[in-house]
Amino acid sequence: MTINFRTRKLKKLLDSDNALQRGYGQQGAKRVKARMALLLGAGSLHQVPRQSPERLHQLKGRRKEEFAVDLGPRLRLTFVPDHDPVPRYQDGGIDLKRVTAITIRNIEDYH
Secondary structure, X not given: OEEEEOOHHHXXXXXXXXXXXHHHHHHHHHHHHHHHHHHHHOOOXXXXXXXXXXXXXXXXXXXXOOEEEEOOOOOEEEEEEOOOOOOEOXXXXXXXXXXXXXXXXXXXXXX
16 A cells, blocks of 8 residues: 655654654554555555554544544554545445545544
8 A cells, every 4th residue: 555644754754663652652562563564565545454453543523534543542543535536435435445545644642
């Protein structure tokens, strides 16, 4: 899968082992790197597991076009499909099999 980043600062953070460890500790950095490797290796979002520990899930409400994977009990890596237009089913839902590019938005606790 192709991965883009919302900002250069976020890309720099996710590319730096030292910055990840400073911000999220050794275990948190390890989880971030594992999720990034999983996303890079997936052919589409459909191939990302929906069970723990990764737990791909679509957000709700005003963020219904966003997705997240778990990084810890409350911490999430959030992203959006990077397609114009976003591939959809006839009913309007996002077709995960055709989402082959994403833009990482944030590492956050949105709860």
